[in-house]
Amino acid sequence: xxxxxxxxxxxxxxxxxxxxxxxxxxxxxxxxxxxxxxxxxxxxxxxxxxxxxxxxxxxxxxxxxxxxxxxxxxxxxxxxxxxxxxxxxxxxxxxxxxxxxxxxxxxxxxxxxxxxxxxxxxxxxxxxxxxxxxxxxxxxxx
Amino acid sequence: xxxxxxxxxxxxxxxxxxxxxxxxxxxxxxxxxxxxxxxxxxxxxxxxxxxxxxxxxxxxxxxxxxxxxxxxxxxxxxxxxxxxxxxxxxxxxxxxxxxxxxxxxxxxxxxxxxxxxxxxxxxxxxxxxxxxxxxxxxxxxx
Numbered sequence: 001x002x003x004x005x006x007x008x009x010x011x012x013x014x015x016x017x018x019x020x021x022x023x024x025x026x027x028x029x030x031x032x033x034x035x036x037x038x039x040x041x042x043x044x045x046x047x048x049x050x051x052x053x054x055x056x057x058x059x060x061x062x063x064x065x066x067x068x069x070x071x072x073x074x075x076x077x078x079x080x081x082x083x084x085x086x087x088x089x090x091x092x093x094x095x096x097x098x099x100x101x102x103x104x105x106x107x108x109x110x111x112x113x114x115x116x117x118x119x120x121x122x123x124x125x126x127x128x129x130x131x132x133x134x135x136x137x138x139x140x141x142x
Numbered sequence: 143x144x145x146x147x148x149x150x151x152x153x154x155x156x157x158x159x160x161x162x163x164x165x166x167x168x169x170x171x172x173x174x175x176x177x178x179x180x181x182x183x184x185x186x187x188x189x190x191x192x193x194x195x196x197x198x199x200x201x202x203x204x205x206x207x208x209x210x211x212x213x214x215x216x217x218x219x220x221x222x223x224x225x226x227x228x229x230x231x232x233x234x235x236x237x238x239x240x241x242x243x244x245x246x247x248x249x250x251x252x253x254x255x256x257x258x259x260x261x262x263x264x265x266x267x268x269x270x271x272x273x274x275x276x277x278x279x280x281x282x283x284x
Contacts, residue, residue: 041203042198043198043227043228043229044194044195056184056185077223078221078226078227081220086185087185099256107251114248114249
């Protein structure tokens with residue numbers, strides 16, 4: 001989560017909403033990304049999507065089963081859906097996203113009977129730093 | 143939808159779950175893609191995701207407002223989330239997906255108060271061909 005937070009900090013410096021994500025397989029970092037919506041002109045370029053795609057490319061098995069995703073902010077519906085598709089084993093997220101989150105807020109995707117794979121979810125690690133980063137970012141832009 | 147169905151047919155020949163997607167801006171095709179999960183070893187490489195990313199790259203405005211998405215199968219939660227992020231104006235889909243769909247089934251994402259943008263949804267065009275394609279594909283693989 002330390003690495004994810006550092007990536008989020010760097011993203012803020014580039015004017016990106018500060019969210020970072022890391023995919024780990026055991027002790028090995030498979031991929032580490034931050035939001036790049038602005039740089040790529042792509043509103044789907046969330047840190048989690050980029051990190052999972054990079055990890056899938058690195059792993060080459062078409063799945064991330066047995067892998068864990070660390071992300072500084074609660075994933076949205078798009079990213080939660082991707083987490084289920086990729087079969088992430090464990091999801092660690094920092095700050096809650098009351099507005100757009102889809103894990104413990106909103107549609108609570110992994111709790112739905114329609115969800116074909118639900119990771120174990122651990123929320124809270126890095127929460128305070130992740131929240132402070134986001135708050136500062138949006139304050140600076142007002 | 144004709145083009146989306148043709149792309150889905152071609153995808154089936156490559157061993158991909160036959161789903162095709164086209165992004166239009168007025169009369170102009172911005173992007174046309176089919177599922178490439180197998181080819182890319184990426185379970186997030188759904189036709190809609192690929193078509194929207196390509197359309198965003200082609201358009202360069204960071205959004206697809208005013209654009210319409212035609213897809214042969216009801217989008218899942220990941221794709222529905224991406225549709226909201228990209229601000230697609232109108233979504234046309236063919237076959238319903240009772241298991242994994244997230245528009246008129248499952249979490250019904252666009253109907254949730256947490257959803258920040260909901261496209262107009264028109265379901266049914268191409269439904270019978272889209273369904274027949276999927277049924278045939280899964281029958282052949284049993």
